[in-house]
Amino acid sequence: MQSHAAELFFKSESSYRMLVESSSDIIYSRDKAGCFTYVSPAWTKNLGQLPSQVIGHTIGEFVHPEDQPACRKLLDGAVQVGQTGEYTFRFRQLDGTWRWHISRETPHIDGNGVMAVVGIAHDVTERHRIQSIMALTEKMVMVSGLAAGMAHEINNPLGAIMQHAQNIERRVSMDIPANVQAAEEVGVDLSLVRDYLEKRSIFSFIGHIRGAGVRASEIISQMLSFSSRGETGIATVDLSKLLDKVVVLAATDYEMKKQYGFRTLEIVREFAAEPLYADIASPEIERVLLNLMKNAAQAMAAPEMTREPRLTLRTRADEGMVVIEIEDSGPGMDETTCLRVFEPFYTTREVGNGAGLGLSVAYNVITGMHRGYIEVSSRPGEGSCFTIKLPVRGTL
Amino acid sequence: MITNSSITVLVVDDDEMIRECVAAYLEDEGFTVFTAESSEKGLESVTSVHPHVCITDMRLPGINGDQFIIRAHQLYSGTRYLLHTGMLYSLSDELRLIGMTADDVLLKPIHDLSKLVARIRYLATDGGHHAVG
Ligand SMILES: Nc1ncnc2c1ncn2[C@@H]1O[C@H](COP(=O)(O)OP(=O)(O)OP(=O)(O)O)[C@@H](O)[C@H]1O
Ligand SMILES: [Mg+2]
Numbered sequence: 001m002q003s004h005a006a007e008l009f010f011k012s013e014s015s016y017r018m019l020v021e022s023s024s025d026i027i028y029s030r031d032k033a034g035c036f037t038y039v040s041p042a043w044t045k046n047l048g049q050l051p052s053q054v055i056g057h058t059i060g061e062f063v064h065p066e067d068q069p070a071c072r073k074l075l076d077g078a079v080q081v082g083q084t085g086e087y088t089f090r091f092r093q094l095d096g097t098w099r100w101h102i103s104r105e106t107p108h109i110d111g112n113g114v115m116a117v118v119g120i121a122h123d124v125t126e127r128h129r130i131q132s133i134m135a136l137t138e139k140m141v142m143v144s145g146l147a148a149g150m151a152h153e154i155n156n157p158l159g160a161i162m163q164h165a166q167n168i169e170r171r172v173s174m175d176i177p178a179n180v181q182a183a184e185e186v187g188v189d190l191s192l193v194r195d196y197l198e199k200r201s202i203f204s205f206i207g208h209i210r211g212a213g214v215r216a217s218e219i220i221s222q223m224l225s226f227s228s229r230g231e232t233g234i235a236t237v238d239l240s241k242l243l244d245k246v247v248v249l250a251a252t253d254y255e256m257k258k259q260y261g262f263r264t265l266e267i268v269r270e271f272a273a274e275p276l277y278a279d280i281a282s283p284e285i286e287r288v289l290l291n292l293m294k295n296a297a298q299a300m301a302a303p304e305m306t307r308e309p310r311l312t313l314r315t316r317a318d319e320g321m322v323v324i325e326i327e328d329s330g331p332g333m334d335e336t337t338c339l340r341v342f343e344p345f346y347t348t349r350e351v352g353n354g355a356g357l358g359l360s361v362a363y364n365v366i367t368g369m370h371r372g373y374i375e376v377s378s379r380p381g382e383g384s385c386f387t388i389k390l391p392v393r394g395t396l
Numbered sequence: 397m398i399t400n401s402s403i404t405v406l407v408v409d410d411d412e413m414i415r416e417c418v419a420a421y422l423e424d425e426g427f428t429v430f431t432a433e434s435s436e437k438g439l440e441s442v443t444s445v446h447p448h449v450c451i452t453d454m455r456l457p458g459i460n461g462d463q464f465i466i467r468a469h470q471l472y473s474g475t476r477y478l479l480h481t482g483m484l485y486s487l488s489d490e491l492r493l494i495g496m497t498a499d500d501v502l503l504k505p506i507h508d509l510s511k512l513v514a515r516i517r518y519l520a521t522d523g524g525h526h527a528v529g
Binding site for chain 2 (some may be wrong): 015148151152155156157158159160161162166167170171176178212213217220221224250
């Protein structure tokens with residue numbers, strides 16, 4: 001069956017070796033307990049560790065904590081000799097980040113009658129990334145459709161709640177002659193009525209009604225912005241000026257001032273030497289930058305902060321794109337959080353402190369509306385850095 | 397100083413709740429307020445009352461708020477308009493031609509009606525084509 005040439009090829013061990021060593025997939029063998037006995041050079045290319053750092057160690061040492069149960073199953077010998085099992089794992093890279101792999105393993109009995117396992121691990125990190133982006137986009141399309149319908153039904157009642165709360169405040173005001181007169185007609189003194197309302201905190205309750213209404217309407221407006229296509233149009237904007245403007249906006253925001261001490265943050269500007277311009281929908285990008293700065297301020301107000309709170313703003317040019325970076329010295333995020341931050345409604349904050357919409361709005365404005373990129377790099381204890389890339393000649 | 401009572405405001409909205417809260421607030425501020433629950437009634441009021449300012453909802457049964465403004469303007473050109481809308485809305489050229497700007501689009505829900513008062517006074521006085529006399 002085989003041609004003569006092939007027979008010759010496979011007779012030489014060096015040819016086998018070449019096949020294994022030039023494979024871009026990782027080829028490995030391990031013993032029954034999971035200890036590596038061989039890894040091909042693709043391991044070092046893909047993950048960084050040298051063979052000497054891998055051989056003799058168990059597979060579990062390289063597998064992501066969340067994938068450990070699947071890993072144990074594999075070591076428990078779920079697959080019979082001669083059959084092939086397939087597993088999806090994250091393997092640790094030398095720098096501590098993770099790469100998704102699909103491993104196909106086949107146990108066999110070697111020459112000494114001992115069971116050994118041969119495996120091939122194929123890197124699917126990129127495929128995984130694209131799939132999760134697609135899932136994210138789908139989720140956002142759903143949310144925006146829902147929001148549009150909901151906004152229409154909810155805005156009027158919400159308006160009535162806030163506005164009538166304001167009407168109640170007005171109707172017990174001494175400034176309006178009709179109020180004083182109506183009080184007289186029923187035989188009460190309006191100023192005493194006010195004293196009572198004050199004493200029983202009713203004015204502050206009314207204030208809370210208005211505040212709650214504002215919060216609810218902000219959530220709806222963030223959700224609605226998923227479907228917004230930049231109605232305000234595109235304009236050429238100087239990015240450092242834009243960042244400075246948003247810093248001022250952030251500094252005057254009530255919550256940012258009171259709760260997160262935005263004004264006491266050290267702000268470092270590392271702007272490109274030359275002014276950088278880009279064609280963008282300015283109000284939308286402002287909102288994105290504000291959301292990012294708000295998150296940074298919230299992170300740096302955390303009690304576990306050990307380092308000095310510092311917000312670093314950077315701009316630079318990069319091959320037809322402009323880059324904006326917003327970095328904080330806060331507590332950072334673990335890997336699971338990093339993967340999920342752009343998901344609508346993903347939040348780690350307490351109820352009432354965040355809807356989990358800030359970054360999904362950012363994602364939508366940057367990737368959907370402007371066809372740019374937004375990424376996060378962060379590690380626990382090392383702060384977080386959000387990088388935005390936008391086309392210089394942007395269109396909506 | 398022009399007093400609020402010499403300024404006439406028409407509120408057009410099919411939602412009674414919104415008509416009521418806006419009208420109550422504006423009345424407390426001393427404006428002379430009329431309401432209409434449909435675009436037809438709104439057109440009648442514009443021609444009979446000649447309001448200085450008309451606040452109209454965008455979604456009205458029958459014709460939309462922006463179409464309502466254009467028709468009403470043809471019937472009487474002295475009224476200035478505010479468009480109350482639940483969705484982001486960019487002004488059409490026709491509305492720009494009759495002098496409306498982005499500041500005349502009010503996004504629902506209005507958090508603070510005192511802002512509305514300032515806008516009405518601006519439109520009815522120096523910001524308007526005609527001053528209240
Ligand atoms: N700079 C940061 N440092 C640490 N964690 C962050 C940072 N930015 C975002 N996060 C994490 O990402 C989550 C999602 O952020 P996002 O802005 O989308 O929502 P939120 O801030 O929780 O709520 P909202 O923005 O709607 O008020 C946060 O709850 C937080 O856990
Ligand atoms: Mg946020």
